[in-house]
Amino acid sequence: MHIPLAEPPAAAGAEHLEQQQAAITRLGHELRALVEATVRTAASADTLHRVADGVRHVTGQLTGRRRARTEIPEVDGFPGGPRMYSPVVGAGSPLAPPVRITPTDDGLIGHCTLGIAHEGPPGYGHGGMSAMLLDELMGQACTAAGTPGLTVSLQMRYHQPIPLETPLRIVGRVTGTDKRKIFAAGTITTQADPSTDLVTADAVFITPDPDRTRALFPGLEEEA
Numbered sequence: 001m002h003i004p005l006a007e008p009p010a011a012a013g014a015e016h017l018e019q020q021q022a023a024i025t026r027l028g029h030e031l032r033a034l035v036e037a038t039v040r041t042a043a044s045a046d047t048l049h050r051v052a053d054g055v056r057h058v059t060g061q062l063t064g065r066r067r068a069r070t071e072i073p074e075v076d077g078f079p080g081g082p083r084m085y086s087p088v089v090g091a092g093s094p095l096a097p098p099v100r101i102t103p104t105d106d107g108l109i110g111h112c113t114l115g116i117a118h119e120g121p122p123g124y125g126h127g128g129m130s131a132m133l134l135d136e137l138m139g140q141a142c143t144a145a146g147t148p149g150l151t152v153s154l155q156m157r158y159h160q161p162i163p164l165e166t167p168l169r170i171v172g173r174v175t176g177t178d179k180r181k182i183f184a185a186g187t188i189t190t191q192a193d194p195s196t197d198l199v200t201a202d203a204v205f206i207t208p209d210p211d212r213t214r215a216l217f218p219g220l221e222e223e224a
């Protein structure tokens with residue numbers, strides 16, 4: 001089955017989209033700093049109440065049209081394009097580390113650093129974060145290989161805890177396909193020691209058939 005991947009933004013709107021993406025990225029950066037400060041602070045209850053009032057006031061400024069649940073943001077491309085609000089790679093997401101992804105000969109490699117907001121055991125990354133990082137890298141590797149799919153199975157192995165505030169390296173690659181099934185593998189290491197696997201994963205993705213794809217993603221533009 002031919003899967004059309006997202007095209008880069010049309011030239012006419014490219015400047016507008018770049019400005020939007022830059023602003024979204026800036027707000028995401030500030031929100032991540034707020035999240036970090038929030039989970040680290042030892043401020044008094046009075047200060048926390050005052051900050052909560054300020055944040056409520058700021059939130060009230062983000063009014064106007066809100067995107068519908070299944071709408072694909074104009075700044076995004078799906079599948080295969082930017083995902084500005086992804087909780088893993090989204091530069092605009094306060095939840096994302098965010099992971100920066102580059103292609104390799106064999107798949108994809110991601111770089112990020114987890115903070116205290118992503119903590120599981122004290123000082124170490126939450127196991128669910130590791131699963132999210134690997135799911136994303138393997139899922140994007142499927143898309144990069146021309147076979148985008150949804151995760152139907154994710155097998156995690158946690159060999160050693162992941163240190164926080166330490167540059168990490170996440171690898172995702174496709175290991176095989178069988179009709180609509182795509183098999184993938186991934187690893188997390190530190191950037192300093194890429195030969196010691198901290199977490200490894202195997203996953204199965206499935207490309208939904210065209211009817212299912214249309215039903216799942218009504219915002220996806222039909223392409224020839």
Ligand SMILES: CCCCC/C=C\C/C=C\C/C=C\C/C=C\CCCC(=O)SCCNC(=O)CCNC(=O)[C@H](O)C(C)(C)COP(=O)(O)OP(=O)(O)OC[C@H]1O[C@@H](n2cnc3c(N)ncnc32)[C@H](O)[C@@H]1OP(=O)(O)O
Nearest residue numbers: 004079135136139140148149150151152153204206208209
């Ligand atoms: C322009 C086209 C666009 C297409 C876009 C498609 C996907 C793109 C999605 C994301 C890509 C974007 C970014 C990637 C980055 C990150 C990845 C994040 C990934 C996620 O965060 S994703 C959320 C969690 N994920 C789900 O929310 C899935 C819930 N699920 C379903 O929505 C259905 O499951 C569905 C529709 C996937 C398939 O449904 P279906 O009806 O088409 O499939 P069916 O049942 O026919 O199975 C077909 C064959 O798979 C075998 N099979 C089934 N289950 C298996 C399993 N567990 N293990 C091994 N094999 C399995 C069967 O045995 C059969 O095999 P066989 O053909 O050999 O008999």
